[in-house]
Amino acid sequence: MPEEALSLHDVCKTIDDFSITLDFSINHGELVSIVGPSGCGKSTTIGLISGLITPDKGRIIIDSRDVTSEDPDKRSAAVVFQDYALFPNMDTGRNIAFPMKIRHVQKSERQKRVDELLDTVRLPSFGKRRINELSGGEKQRIALARALAANPSILLLDEPLSALDAKLRKILRREICRIQKEFGQTTIYVTHDQSEALSMSDRIIVLNNGRIEQFDTPQKIFQRPATLFTAQFMGEGTAISGSVAESALRLSSVDFSQNRFSDTVETSTLFFRPEDVQIAESFSLCSTLQFDHCHLESADYEGSSWALEYSYKGSTILAASKSKPESSEASLSIRTDRILEYKDGILV
Amino acid sequence: MSKKNSAFITYAPYPALIMLIALFFIPLLLTLSQAFFKDGKLTFSIVSEAFSNPYNLKVLAFTFKQAILSTLLSLLIGLPGAYILARFSFHGKKLLRAICTVPFVLPPILVVLGFVIFYGNSGFLNKLLMALFNLSEPPLKILYSFQAIIIAHSFYNFPVAMNMVSTALEQLDENCDKASRTLGASSLRTFLSVTLPRLIPSILSAATLIFLFCFTSFAVILVLGGGPQFTTIEVEIYNQAKRSMNLGSASALSIMSMTVCIAFLALNTIVQRHAAAQSRIGATSLSTRRPRLGARILVVLYIVLLILFVLAPIASVLIRSVLSSSTRSGAKHISFELYRRLTQGSSLQAIANSLTIALAASIVSIIMGLALCISIRRRRSPALEIICMLPMSISTVIIGLGYYIISRLSGQGMSYMLIVLAHVIITLPFVIRTIMPIYRSMPENITNAALTLGCTMKQAFLRIELPLLRSAILTSFSFAFAISIGEMNATLMLSSNTIQTIPVVIYRLINSYNYQGACALGSILILVCFMVFLISEAAKKRSPYA
Numbered sequence: 004m005p006e007e008a009l010s011l012h013d014v015c016k017t018i019d020d021f022s023i024t025l026d027f028s029i030n031h032g033e034l035v036s037i038v039g040p041s042g043c044g045k046s047t048t049i050g051l052i053s054g055l056i057t058p059d060k061g062r063i064i065i066d067s068r069d070v071t072s073e074d075p076d077k078r079s080a081a082v083v084f085q086d087y088a089l090f091p092n093m094d095t096g097r098n099i100a101f102p103m104k105i106r107h108v109q110k111s112e113r114q115k116r117v118d119e120l121l122d123t124v125r126l127p128s129f130g131k132r133r134i135n136e137l138s139g140g141e142k143q144r145i146a147l148a149r150a151l152a153a154n155p156s157i158l159l160l161d162e163p164l165s166a167l168d169a170k171l172r173k174i175l176r177r178e179i180c181r182i183q184k185e186f187g188q189t190t191i192y193v194t195h196d197q198s199e200a201l202s203m204s205d206r207i208i209v210l211n212n213g214r215i216e217q218f219d220t221p222q223k224i225f226q227r228p229a230t231l232f233t234a235q236f237m238g239e240g241t242a243i244s245g246s247v248a249e250s251a252l253r254l255s256s257v258d259f260s261q262n263r264f265s266d267t268v269e270t271s272t273l274f275f276r277p278e279d280v281q282i283a284e285s286f287s288l289c290s291t292l293q294f295d296h297c298h299l300e301s302a303d304y305e306g307s308s309w310a311l312e313y314s315y316k317g318s319t320i321l322a323a324s325k326s327k328p329e330s331s332e333a334s335l336s337i338r339t340d341r342i343l344e345y346k347d348g349i350l351v
Numbered sequence: 352m353s354k355k356n357s358a359f360i361t362y363a364p365y366p367a368l369i370m371l372i373a374l375f376f377i378p379l380l381l382t383l384s385q386a387f388f389k390d391g392k393l394t395f396s397i398v399s400e401a402f403s404n405p406y407n408l409k410v411l412a413f414t415f416k417q418a419i420l421s422t423l424l425s426l427l428i429g430l431p432g433a434y435i436l437a438r439f440s441f442h443g444k445k446l447l448r449a450i451c452t453v454p455f456v457l458p459p460i461l462v463v464l465g466f467v468i469f470y471g472n473s474g475f476l477n478k479l480l481m482a483l484f485n486l487s488e489p490p491l492k493i494l495y496s497f498q499a500i501i502i503a504h505s506f507y508n509f510p511v512a513m514n515m516v517s518t519a520l521e522q523l524d525e526n527c528d529k530a531s532r533t534l535g536a537s538s539l540r541t542f543l544s545v546t547l548p549r550l551i552p553s554i555l556s557a558a559t560l561i562f563l564f565c566f567t568s569f570a571v572i573l574v575l576g577g578g579p580q581f582t583t584i585e586v587e588i589y590n591q592a593k594r595s596m597n598l599g600s601a602s603a604l605s606i607m608s609m610t611v612c613i614a615f616l617a618l619n620t621i622v623q624r625h626a627a628a629q630s631r632i633g634a635t636s637l638s639t640r641r642p643r644l645g646a647r648i649l650v651v652l653y654i655v656l657l658i659l660f661v662l663a664p665i666a667s668v669l670i671r672s673v674l675s676s677s678t679r680s681g682a683k684h685i686s687f688e689l690y691r692r693l694t695q696g697s698s699l700q701a702i703a704n705s706l707t708i709a710l711a712a713s714i715v716s717i718i719m720g721l722a723l724c725i726s727i728r729r730r731r732s733p734a735l736e737i738i739c740m741l742p743m744s745i746s747t748v749i750i751g752l753g754y755y756i757i758s759r760l761s762g763q764g765m766s767y768m769l770i771v772l773a774h775v776i777i778t779l780p781f782v783i784r785t786i787m788p789i790y791r792s793m794p795e796n797i798t799n800a801a802l803t804l805g806c807t808m809k810q811a812f813l814r815i816e817l818p819l820l821r822s823a824i825l826t827s828f829s830f831a832f833a834i835s836i837g838e839m840n841a842t843l844m845l846s847s848n849t850i851q852t853i854p855v856v857i858y859r860l861i862n863s864y865n866y867q868g869a870c871a872l873g874s875i876l877i878l879v880c881f882m883v884f885l886i887s888e889a890a891k892k893r894s895p896y897a
Contacts (some may be wrong), residue, residue: 101814
């Protein structure tokens with residue numbers, strides 16, 4: 004069996020004034036998330052892979068088979084939709100049995116498999132429920148079981164948890180991970196929630212405006228985002244122009260020859276996460292970038308910590324603290340190895 | 352999507368579309384050709400003659416007058432009901448709504464019959480009043496008069512006003528009214544300056560629709576109006592075509608009627624858009640309350656009168672059909688003699704004809720409607736939808752006229768089939784209007800899910816979409832059946848004496864003052880309509896998107 008379960012080669016699609024270009028491969032048994040803001044082309048990607056949308060050009064390969072011109076029913080790519088799309092004219096059991104019925108699986112075999120799948124999604128004895136009697140979470144589990152019943156080469160999950168409340172989302176995302184690992188099911192998981200993507204995925208595709216910004220492991224995506232867009236989309240942080248930071252660099256005792264920044268740092272954008280910002284009333288340390296006389300603009304209590312917003316020469320700097328700062332003036336310092344430098348949005 | 356799969360959705364609607372265009376445009380073009388061609392030459396003299404003829408202008412003026420007055424009375428009866436339904440909660444609200452849908456499914460000829468039996472000079476109402484007040488003369492002499500036409504029209508149309516405006520009232524944003532109250536306005540002031548202005552578009556929308564129905568009303572005028580004094584354009588078209596054998600003049604009058612109808616349809620579309628802008632879909636429904644004592648008495652009074660108004664004429668038909676007197680002045684007794692007579696001869700033939708025609712027309716209409724719905728939904732084509740609704744813009748008398756012209760060209764042998772085809776084109780817009788909203792509300796992902804789970808497009812339609820449309824199909828089938836079986840206008844225009852249907856025979860029996868026979872046949876029609884009503888109510892409950 005080849006390594007790649009799915010590959011898209013230069014797949015392009017233009018719909019009205021939006022166009023998307025995709026080129027990536029996914030390995031067997033991998034869970035890959037696609038994240039991005041709304042309108043970035045996540046659902047279009049699902050449509051292209053499943054065959055609900057025909058590409059303008061490019062090739063789509065599933066299990067070494069070119070499926071570019073195949074109909075959705077021949078692709079072996081089952082979709083779990085955001086609105087579940089359970090068939091309201093069938094009960095839960097018949098929903099799950101549906102893909103097997105289409106493939107003429109024998110009735111006894113079907114029934115056995117339905118029971119197994121209901122156990123898998125932890126809804127045993129739910130075989131005869133009517134769809135409108137189910138809660139959102141239950142519908143989600145049934146939709147997942149139905150997609151698995153098709154025994155797909157690729158399972159496509161299109162924002163499956165976005166209609167559920169935060170607590171249930173957390174429970175179900177663990178469930179999905181467990182089932183995915185148990186089945187070794189190659190899965191594409193579309194979400195706009197970056198924390199969901201970070202916690203679940205083997206690898207993440209960051210999609211922006213129809214283009215792939217970065218395709219990497221969650222750790223790489225979070226710690227070394229390849230683009231400023233990815234840095235800002237995957238978590239919070241301060242993006243500050245190099246010219247502002249440069250004066251701070253001079254003020255601090257960082258030696259230019261020793262620091263990690265480019266010679267033309269004044270035309271760059273520097274980025275760092277709030278949790279990497281140290282707050283002191285007056286502080287100085289080598290190999291830190293230091294912003295003196297920062298003014299506290301706002302402090303929001305978020306339960307486990309305070310989200311702080313400082314202003315420095317007209318720029319805003321985000322910081323985090325366990326306790327509320329006592330003074331409205333502070334000196335902020337960030338270790339230079341925690342600072343990323345971007346030129347024209349690309350990591351230097 | 353590849354060619355193989357999309358073939359189904361691409362080609363399925365074509366036969367239906369071609370049939371729709373043929374069934375609608377061929378008769379229409381033939382009608383127009385009668386108005387513009389004389390002895391094979393293009394001429395405008397027929398049309399200009401018809402538009403300047405003083406008699407025709409008088410007819411046009413009367414048509415407008417009766418339609419305007421009927422609309423106003425319908426609003427007067429319907430609007431209090433709209434307010435009561437939207438704002439108050441009380442027992443039997445559902446029943447009231449159901450009763451108010453009754454006039455919708457009743458064929459006009461039945462309404463006419465009911466009016467004759469109930470309001471007539473020797474009708475039940477006069478008998479009751481004479482007995483109560485010891486009068487020797489019937490106090491109400493409204494039959495065969497202008498009033499009778501207006502009352503019959505409002506009987507037919509007040510539910511339109513009631514339903515449309517109560518729905519609009521329920522969908523208004525209640526917070527505006529609450530805001531008005533907290534800003535210091537009294538509840539009356541709030542109603543007049545905050546609630547009512549937002550309701551005006553939907554009231555106008557109902558009014559234009561009612562105006563259209565009354566403008567093209569035929570059976571009511573034909574029987575209750577009759578003479579030249581109370582003739583409308585539709586009746587005059589019938590007179591010109593069937594009595595004077597002047598097809599050119601009938602066609603020219605059709606153009607006159609169509610011009611007014613299309614103008615009012617356009618007006619209706621505009622006000623409907625304004626009305627839709629006022630509704631807030633998806634928000635919590637307006638809270639209802641129980642009426643206070645004073646209001647409660649008024650509400651109960653209104654409801655009782657309304658129910659009497661709706662049910663009395665229908666009940667009269669049923670009662671009269673089993674009341675029989677051996678002599679003219681003799682005591683009445685209950686007898687099923689007339690029903691026994693129905694089993695013989697022409698009445699039985701009419702029942703058989705009606706059932707066959709209605710069944711054939713509604714089956715064809717459903718199949719065509721479904722094929723067209725697939726296409727409308729998949730292609731998101733507003734143009735196609737407008738084409739499908741075109742037959743609604745033309746009165747059934749004019750459709751009948753077109754088919755009458757075809758029957759004269761094709762010979763008598765075709766007329767049975769032509770009635771079926773005319774009924775197909777009359778019922779098709781109703782079928783599509785019933786199925787399409789349900790089809791559209793079906794999430795597209797349901798179809799997509801079936802496709803990605805291994806269905807072809809055809810399988811997805813047959814296994815998922817069609818079962819989900821079942822109740823809509825059942826409802827539209829029953830409506831199509833009811834419309835067809837009660838359809839008199841086109842049938843009367845078309846039919847030679849060889850083909851009789853239930854409404855046509857009832858019309859002839861009324862004309863020959865055989866009310867009892869008409870009532871017996873009418874009772875059978877009521878029974879059919881009642882079953883249709885039950886089926887559609889049952890189907891409503893089972894709808895997955897209700």
